[in-house]
Amino acid sequence: MPAKRPTIQQIAARAGVSIGAVSYALNGRPGVSPETRRRIIDIANEIGWRPSVAARSLSGSRAHSVGLALARPADTLGVEPFFMRFIAGLERELSTRRVGLLLQIVEDHRAAIAAMRLAWAERRVDGMVLTDLWEHDIRLGVIEELQIPTVVAGRPRPDTGLPAVWTDDTAAVNSVVDYLYALGHRRIARVAGLAALDHTQVRIAAFREAMREHGLVEDSVVETDYSWEEGARATRALLSRRARPTAVVYDNDLMAVAALNVAAEMGVAVPEQLSIVAGDDSQLCVLTRPALTALSWDIQAYGAHTAGVLLDLIDGGAPESFQERPAGLVVRGSTAAAPH
Amino acid sequence: MPAKRPTIQQIAARAGVSIGAVSYALNGRPGVSPETRRRIIDIANEIGWRPSVAARSLSGSRAHSVGLALARPADTLGVEPFFMRFIAGLERELSTRRVGLLLQIVEDHRAAIAAMRLAWAERRVDGMVLTDLWEHDIRLGVIEELQIPTVVAGRPRPDTGLPAVWTDDTAAVNSVVDYLYALGHRRIARVAGLAALDHTQVRIAAFREAMREHGLVEDSVVETDYSWEEGARATRALLSRRARPTAVVYDNDLMAVAALNVAAEMGVAVPEQLSIVAGDDSQLCVLTRPALTALSWDIQAYGAHTAGVLLDLIDGGAPESFQERPAGLVVRGSTAAAPH
DNA sequence: CTGAAAGCGCTTACAG
DNA sequence: CTGAAAGCGCTTACAG
Numbered sequence: 001m002p003a004k005r006p007t008i009q010q011i012a013a014r015a016g017v018s019i020g021a022v023s024y025a026l027n028g029r030p031g032v033s034p035e036t037r038r039r040i041i042d043i044a045n046e047i048g049w050r051p052s053v054a055a056r057s058l059s060g061s062r063a064h065s066v067g068l069a070l071a072r073p074a075d076t077l078g079v080e081p082f083f084m085r086f087i088a089g090l091e092r093e094l095s096t097r098r099v100g101l102l103l104q105i106v107e108d109h110r111a112a113i114a115a116m117r118l119a120w121a122e123r124r125v126d127g128m129v130l131t132d133l134w135e136h137d138i139r140l141g142v143i144e145e146l147q148i149p150t151v152v153a154g155r156p157r158p159d160t161g162l163p164a165v166w167t168d169d170t171a172a173v174n175s176v177v178d179y180l181y182a183l184g185h186r187r188i189a190r191v192a193g194l195a196a197l198d199h200t201q202v203r204i205a206a207f208r209e210a211m212r213e214h215g216l217v218e219d220s221v222v223e224t225d226y227s228w229e230e231g232a233r234a235t236r237a238l239l240s241r242r243a244r245p246t247a248v249v250y251d252n253d254l255m256a257v258a259a260l261n262v263a264a265e266m267g268v269a270v271p272e273q274l275s276i277v278a279g280d281d282s283q284l285c286v287l288t289r290p291a292l293t294a295l296s297w298d299i300q301a302y303g304a305h306t307a308g309v310l311l312d313l314i315d316g317g318a319p320e321s322f323q324e325r326p327a328g329l330v331v332r333g334s335t336a337a338a339p340h
Numbered sequence: 341m342p343a344k345r346p347t348i349q350q351i352a353a354r355a356g357v358s359i360g361a362v363s364y365a366l367n368g369r370p371g372v373s374p375e376t377r378r379r380i381i382d383i384a385n386e387i388g389w390r391p392s393v394a395a396r397s398l399s400g401s402r403a404h405s406v407g408l409a410l411a412r413p414a415d416t417l418g419v420e421p422f423f424m425r426f427i428a429g430l431e432r433e434l435s436t437r438r439v440g441l442l443l444q445i446v447e448d449h450r451a452a453i454a455a456m457r458l459a460w461a462e463r464r465v466d467g468m469v470l471t472d473l474w475e476h477d478i479r480l481g482v483i484e485e486l487q488i489p490t491v492v493a494g495r496p497r498p499d500t501g502l503p504a505v506w507t508d509d510t511a512a513v514n515s516v517v518d519y520l521y522a523l524g525h526r527r528i529a530r531v532a533g534l535a536a537l538d539h540t541q542v543r544i545a546a547f548r549e550a551m552r553e554h555g556l557v558e559d560s561v562v563e564t565d566y567s568w569e570e571g572a573r574a575t576r577a578l579l580s581r582r583a584r585p586t587a588v589v590y591d592n593d594l595m596a597v598a599a600l601n602v603a604a605e606m607g608v609a610v611p612e613q614l615s616i617v618a619g620d621d622s623q624l625c626v627l628t629r630p631a632l633t634a635l636s637w638d639i640q641a642y643g644a645h646t647a648g649v650l651l652d653l654i655d656g657g658a659p660e661s662f663q664e665r666p667a668g669l670v671v672r673g674s675t676a677a678a679p680h
Numbered sequence: 681c682t683g684a685a686a687g688c689g690c691t692t693a694c695a696g
Numbered sequence: 697c698t699g700a701a702a703g704c705g706c707t708t709a710c711a712g
Binding site: 348349360363364369391392395396397398399400 | 688689690691692
């Protein structure tokens with residue numbers, strides 16, 4: 001039995017004005033004298049009034065919420081520290097602007113589309129955050145069809161006209177390759193994430209290009225699904241080669257941790273015989289021995305900026321993308337000079 | 341510019357009936373003939389109509405959403421796999437019942453209270469999920485004051501009258517101690533979570549009792565904040581004792597992983613000289629060498645049941661708690677017979 | 681500067 | 697079985 005919550009009716013009655021006046025006063029719009037406004041605001045505060053989102057939504061045609069549909073198996077999400085940090089960042093910005101976050105966790109893109117369609121049809125959300133874009137992403141068609149204000153968390157997609165918040169993966173990849181090269185590494189491998197993802201391809205391309213620039217062979221890119229298991233498998237394959245790599249760069253933290261174990265299991269010393277670089281610099285990186293050298297960037301800020309861009313778009317602004325500072329290398333114990 | 345979304349007005353017009361009739365037909369209530377109902381439903385499906393939550397909320401005084409305010413620093417949340425699995429479970433049940441999840445990530449209980457108050461005052465939610473209850477928990481006062489339908493994810497609190505979804509920690513703790521005892525361990529320590537939490541105290545009490553029953557000294561309980569750092573510190577202290585424990589039981593996975601590193605750093609072999617048991621059996625447990633023996637339980641089901649209990653409560657049912665199956669021990673490489 | 685009124689999209693007694 | 701109408705709590709032109 002919900003307690004009775006105060007309404008503008010009550011405020012109007014107590015202030016001796018119409019509800020229209022109350023609405024104007026509370027929304028800081030012209031049409032009421034300073035004194036009346038003051039009095040109305042005081043009453044509202046006194047009785048603890050807050051506008052009903054339902055009523056505001058109905059009259060203002062804004063839901064005052066945005067949606068995030070995460071399409072990954074829940075068990076994987078659990079150990080992948082990226083998402084909680086990203087969500088916390090989103091939340092930080094949304095809550096300061098009084099917008100709610102509707103979180104949906106689904107299995108795949110088909111389910112994500114169903115969830116988006118429903119949330120939109122029910123007018124639960126004013127816009128959407130899209131993460132982990134695929135090169136050929138079926139969600140984009142629905143966004144376009146329904147004209148849902150949407151921000152891409154990831155590289156801009158000129159084909160869509162959607163604003164994006166992203167970081168310069170190419171610069172980050174370059175800095176890693178440069179560093180490893182400087183340490184004397186010549187056989188450098190890359191264990192990449194999901195091949196279908198936009199940024200996976202960008203990073204792979206950047207890696208190949210960086211290798212070429214250093215005059216190195218770049219035949220050692222393995223694609224995975226980001227899971228611990230595939231990270232381990234890829235590492236095992238790489239370390240089984242006749243001319244095995246002396247350094248491997250991973251696309252997330254989880255796989256880098258897996259790599260550490262595989263190296264131990266195969267008797268390959270880290271960092272003496274093998275250098276390992278992790279992807280996201282979560283707490284996972286300091287929880288291993290040796291601790292993992294990683295590409296570090298501010299994922300919470302990434303989330304906050306993503307929310308900001310989306311809210312600006314919803315508020316009618318022109319789509320404006322935002323570029324984060326590139327990730328920087330944090331060197332720990334898992335990288336060292338190449339063995340000779 | 342949101343696309344125009346269909347309303348019952350349009351359906352009524354096309355069906356040649358009143359909007360009242362449409363509402364009755366669509367909600368499966370009596371008052372319309374089978375044929376009319378059929379026709380109305382067909383039209384609704386055809387034009388892809390979905391009820392506006394705002395309109396339903398306003399007339400029905402239901403928000404069709406529930407809230408979860410997580411009060412932990414975001415960085416810790418990130419590496420703690422528990423929450424994503426729990427949230428995924430919540431979501432699974434909520435979405436089948438057409439209820440949204442409003443997620444709020446806050447720093448502490450004060451902020452959680454502010455977030456709850458606001459969400460409730462704005463009528464964004466019909467109820468709340470409360471996790472990580474403290475023995476003396478200031479959130480309970482607000483729940484009581486505002487009469488917010490609430491489910492406790494954790495042990496029931498008879499002092500509140502709130503329904504709870506929980507698992508028998510005592511049984512789980514007993515099974516661990518019994519097992520370690522059977523392996524010959526006599527000095528067993530416990531690295532517990534936050535002292536302020538309800539279940540921390542319950543587990544500590546259960547641990548002490550189990551030790552006493554085996555005639556063992558139980559002077560080795562250390563309280564922490566669940567973080568990697570405090571887990572490492574506690575382990576270091578325990579392993580520095582003259583008569584150091586041969587087995588340590590941790591209240592989550594993160595600290596158990598930290599323990600593994602501390603053991604390595606101090607030259608204590610796991611499991612030969614030290615057995616380690618982790619708390620939640622997340623993927624973290626299989627990502628270490630040796631893999632961690634852990635208390636395993638279905639956190640997604642826990643989340644789903646929690647949502648179910650809350651929705652039943654919101655639907656006007658009497659508060660009904662639900663007890664999960666106790667956690668079972670999954671034995672991996674981090675436990676072995678005690679050294680002699 | 682202020683009041684009275686329509687409207688957002690539903691639900692739900694209340695007459696017929 | 698069905699229609700007409702009030703109401704949920706706001707916002708916003710429109711008159712005064």
